[in-house]
Amino acid sequence: MQKAAAERNNEVFAAQLAPVGRETVQDRVYSELRRALIGGLFEPSQVLTIRGLADALVTSTMPVREALGRLITEKALEALPNRSVRVPPITLARIDDLLRARILIEGEAISLAASRMGPRQIATVEGLLREWDEIRALKHKKDVDREVTLNQSFHFEIYRACGSAVLIPMIESLWLQSGPCIRVAIYAFSEAGEVDTAHYHRSIVAALATQDAQAAREALVADISRPFAFLRDKLQSTARTE
Amino acid sequence: MQKAAAERNNEVFAAQLAPVGRETVQDRVYSELRRALIGGLFEPSQVLTIRGLADALVTSTMPVREALGRLITEKALEALPNRSVRVPPITLARIDDLLRARILIEGEAISLAASRMGPRQIATVEGLLREWDEIRALKHKKDVDREVTLNQSFHFEIYRACGSAVLIPMIESLWLQSGPCIRVAIYAFSEAGEVDTAHYHRSIVAALATQDAQAAREALVADISRPFAFLRDKLQSTARTE
């Protein structure tokens, strides 16, 4: 029986075929909504409807409602008593709460990663840094989508190295929750004259290269604290404008 | 318009009617599965089927499949490539991973709670401690379900006081993931002659009463580490027996 299976596998391997995968529609909807949320494509407090999203994504309601349910349990979306769902509004208490949790968990993750990243992984994140420099040199602005994606790749490439199957999903949940806030902060940055984001990332990489866990943690804290602090100020000054 | 609403409210309040609530079937299924998972009613590696659960819970498949999807995103259940779902198996790496995350996050939560719990909340958890003593004095054993519930109430009564809407759902997810493991540990305890669990809880309460965050954190770490260490030893000695 095992011999037969091995033979069949050889047929496949000989032909150099890659596994085709079986992603469901629900998975695609879920991924798409995640991407939109982390990228801040939805406004805080925006209400989402099942049929509206199903139309926009060109599917039926079924995959959408299940994806929404999953996002609600991750606190990426919020179920109102009306049974409608919206992206959670930004409050001062919430951004402080989110930042504290991110410092705690992402700090621990990068601290673990510091002693586990080989030259191979260091090189990968350095590559991402260079890519960042390139797109910044070329275009002057407005490629914030690309920047958000690159930032995400940079951080998660590091977190993945921490080797914890428990912490990583939690960090993903935290990013999902801070996504809508962060986008607001990014816009605030670009209209306030941007500070050099890459600088923070470079000091993170420097700390990782020398396996200095404490320095890496501190550099990371500085990196993620900045947009939150910015957003906090902005929120306090505008007071109530909705 | 507001006046009219107020009048209607007065009618209701006069009659002393409580809001009736609108819990959906899906919510009930979800809660029930959560309870079962945290209580360790499912075996690690056990496969769950939608139709099987729907029959057991006397509903249709629809609420069950959505509840399962939510539990999968919380890592309380695991989606196999077959598209079937099972409760995650126990491995040494996983219990170490879970324990580390729980120490990190629950430690932070209790540390925050230490400075926020008033005499009111302290009294509540002391009440839970007394309740524990009572059921231990009466029955000699085998009320492990009651004990599990009481343990859960004790911890979450404290965590709720930390005031973080971000950390608490994460802790719930961690309990969901460690539930199946813990039950194994509890059985191991009862056959190995039980150590006094209440002792650890009492030192937690003592630390909280004096608002000593560091002591509370240490006592908590000792409390939650114990079953994991026990389970770890058991797993290593039995080596492979499945």
Next chain:
DNA sequence: TCAAAGCAAGTGTGATCACATATCAAAAAT
């Protein structure tokens, strides 16, 4: 003129059906 009732469109929830795939045991072939 304004509040209350009524009506209509929109929305979430749960049930049921159709279909593709997985699983497993029995039968057939080597």
Next chain:
DNA sequence: ATTTTTGATATGTGATCACACTTGCTTTGA
């Protein structure tokens, strides 16, 4: 006797429908 094939059963996924509830606007009545 072992392996392959085959067929029956079980299971997850997505579509569609019926129903209840919400919401906002229009109409009615004072």
